[in-house]
Amino acid sequence: MADGKNVSKSLERVVAETAMLAGETMLIAGAEISRVEDTMNRILDYSKCESHTAFVLATGITLTLDSDEGLITMSKRVPERTTNINRIYLINNVSRALSAGKMDIYEAYSEIKKIKDVRQFTGILYGLSFVGVALFFTMMLGGDFTDCMVAGVAGLAMAITQWALVPFGFNSFFLNMISTLSMALTAVGFQRFVFANMNIDLVIIGGIMPIVPGVIFTTAMRDTLNGDYTAGVSRMLETGVVAFAVAVGVALAYVIL
Amino acid sequence: MLFKIIGAFIAVVAFCIMIELPKKYMVQAGMTGMVGWAVYLLMDMVAHRVEIAALVSALCIATMSHILARVLKAPVSNFLIPGILPIVPGGSIYRCAYAFIRESSYLSTYMNEALKIAGSIALAIFFVDSVFKLHLPKRFKKSKQT
Numbered sequence: 001m002a003d004g005k006n007v008s009k010s011l012e013r014v015v016a017e018t019a020m021l022a023g024e025t026m027l028i029a030g031a032e033i034s035r036v037e038d039t040m041n042r043i044l045d046y047s048k049c050e051s052h053t054a055f056v057l058a059t060g061i062t063l064t065l066d067s068d069e070g071l072i073t074m075s076k077r078v079p080e081r082t083t084n085i086n087r088i089y090l091i092n093n094v095s096r097a098l099s100a101g102k103m104d105i106y107e108a109y110s111e112i113k114k115i116k117d118v119r120q121f122t123g124i125l126y127g128l129s130f131v132g133v134a135l136f137f138t139m140m141l142g143g144d145f146t147d148c149m150v151a152g153v154a155g156l157a158m159a160i161t162q163w164a165l166v167p168f169g170f171n172s173f174f175l176n177m178i179s180t181l182s183m184a185l186t187a188v189g190f191q192r193f194v195f196a197n198m199n200i201d202l203v204i205i206g207g208i209m210p211i212v213p214g215v216i217f218t219t220a221m222r223d224t225l226n227g228d229y230t231a232g233v234s235r236m237l238e239t240g241v242v243a244f245a246v247a248v249g250v251a252l253a254y255v256i257l
Numbered sequence: 258m259l260f261k262i263i264g265a266f267i268a269v270v271a272f273c274i275m276i277e278l279p280k281k282y283m284v285q286a287g288m289t290g291m292v293g294w295a296v297y298l299l300m301d302m303v304a305h306r307v308e309i310a311a312l313v314s315a316l317c318i319a320t321m322s323h324i325l326a327r328v329l330k331a332p333v334s335n336f337l338i339p340g341i342l343p344i345v346p347g348g349s350i351y352r353c354a355y356a357f358i359r360e361s362s363y364l365s366t367y368m369n370e371a372l373k374i375a376g377s378i379a380l381a382i383f384f385v386d387s388v389f390k391l392h393l394p395k396r397f398k399k400s401k402q403t
């Protein structure tokens with residue numbers, strides 16, 4: 001792969017690699033397809049070549065650049081997906097600076113390379129966000145003090161499960177299912193053995209909120225509207241799979257306890 | 258009621274940490290979610306139907322996110338994704354699973370509810386996105402110049 005100082009590569013080649021890297025990072029971060037294509041095309045415009053195409057699916061990217069020394073074609077499979085709006089926002093800014101002439105392509109490449117691994121919140125704060133989401137969603141739905149506290153503990157159980165299991169490389173279905181299971185086990189356990197008259201429904205609804213696929217659903221809707229039907233359908237399917245994992249996790253907790 | 262709305266604000270901000278929203282937009286995203294939830298509660302009291310409440314509040318959230326995105330020069334999804342979160346039918350999904358385990362006859366009711374709410378949200382996003390994409394036809398622009 002090109003690094004910033006490698007001058008032996010032609011400009012077109014560097015432009016294509018930059019566009020591919022930007023597209024891959026945005027797709028992993030969960031951007032809408034039209035936004036990924038738009039950004040890639042804006043970067044490809046930098047090469048001043050007559051024709052170029054970026055074709056993005058929900059699971060892979062293809063780009064073609066018609067340069068003077070022949071066609072450059074690249075394709076990349078993107079199996080990973082998370083949600084990281086900050087990266088989408090930063091890459092969008094880089095591509096705008098590039099097309100406004102405030103940045104050259106080598107700077108843009110090293111900038112995007114940095115953005116690829118940028119994280120704003122790590123460690124304890126990320127774990128606490130699970131607790132916060134569970135606790136305050138229960139409050140939002142009208143739970144009383146006991147419900148909120150139990151939801152906070154259940155959210156903590158979910159965060160710990162995720163922290164413990166992610167390094168083993170579990171696939172996302174099992175990860176979602178098992179962390180929902182541990183969350184629901186905590187909640188149901190509290191109801192059985194400690195607070196018999198707490199509102200278990202609100203606690204579990206609050207507790208599953210970190211995993212419920214609201215983000216993917218919204219993106220799927222916007223993709224469908226933009227005419228990216230393959231991405232829309234595959235993201236709707238993803239929504240269904242995640243919702244199914246959550247349902248199985250909760251159901252298992254009731255079966256066990 | 259007030260506690261519910263404050264809860265919505267903090268819950269959305271906490272969710273923003275999870276999805277790594279840029280720090281400077283967190284308060285605005287939280288406000289979007291809070292207003293959406295307030296509208297939802299209000300419509301639920303007035304109309305007593307979740308799908309209408311979800312539709313109206315999703316319309317508010319989507320409009321608000323488009324306006325915020327244009328004012329602050331940020332992508333629309335920065336505000337739309339966190340804002341929509343409070344009205345996502347998580348509760349109906351859970352009740353579906355519960356009814357399924359208990360072999361309760363309410364299964365289809367809750368499944369219906371989840372699909373209706375999801376459909377309402379989709380419809381609202383579709384509608385607002387297309388309204389904001391509208392522009393004057395070219396013939397009007399030309400006639401203005403001449």
